[in-house]
Amino acid sequence: MAREIALLTNPTSGKGRGTRTAAIALPRLREAGFHVRNLAGRDADETLELAQGCVADGVESLVVVGGDGMVHLAVQALAGTETALGIIPSGTGNDVARYLDLPRSDPQAAADVVVGSRTRRIDLGRAGGQYFVTVLAAGFDSKVNERANAMSWPRGQMRYNLATLAELRVFDPLPYTLELDGEVRQVEAMLVAVGNGESFGGGLRITHGASLDDGWLDVVVIKTMSKLGLVRTYPQLFTGKHTRHPQYEHHRVRSVTVAAPGIVAYADGERIGALPLTVDVAPLALKVLVP
Structure with missing residues (x-):
């Protein structure tokens, strides 16, 4: 049975770079044998709802295509759960990707990190309910x-x-x-x-x-x-x-x-x-x- 992950894209990230980046990463993930839910929210509220739905359904990983803002949104759904966060960077700052030593300009290489399925746990800060x-x-x-x-x-x-x-x-x-x-x-x-x-x-x-x-x-x-x-x-x-x-x-x-x-x-x-x-x-x- 194929392992299920979700690919959640910010279509406006990097003035449309998010959509182009997802189109490069998606085939690599499917070729690796994952069943991939390919999702994109129209706004922040819908994107958060999609992320929460994926976690509730028990997907193995929620892979976001975007920058630190997209990571921030996904973390609101992922904190304290067993669903792992994957990142295909396509934002402006990409500091979280930098922390984790992820490829920031090669979507296929970033997808390969997801395929490798190696995990670690990190702390989060919490303020104002976020x-x-x-x-x-x-x-x-x-x-x-x-x-x-x-x-x-x-x-x-x-x-x-x-x-x-x-x-x-x-x-x-x-x-x-x-x-x-x-x-x-x-x-x-x-x-x-x-x-x-x-x-x-x-x-x-x-x-x-x-x-x-x-x-x-x-x-x-x-x-x-x-x-x-x-x-x-x-x-x-x-x-x-x-x-x-x-x-x-x-x-x-x-x-x-x-x-x-x-x-x-x-x-x-x-x-x-x-x-x-x-x-x-x-x-x-x-x-x-x-x-």
């Missing part, structure tokens, strides 16, 4: 995310770079109240990031060193600095060298509550909700397919 895989951004970074999501051009990392420069002109430091595993701390900062993984925005390693399966959240505070200092520090986010900056602060916690005025938090590039928010770790809550 699970996330990457980083919860709450400050300058979430403002950049909000601006980048509203831009139709350019694609890829350059969109985040331009959004960063635009936001930098108008951003002022924020007064934060943090409750770190019960310990309250007040600090003025440019941003607070809560990482389950170590990067967002296409490789910006804001919570550099965060592990996906250690049962901890990594909280990074970038305290007040000049706008010129922030510009000079920004390129270091791609290498993790920002951890040497004197305004960098790092905590490892099981739970953190973040409060600051006028900030909407994002995670996996998706809107989570206005602060204050409590973020918890859900240890080993997600099964994923890996090389």
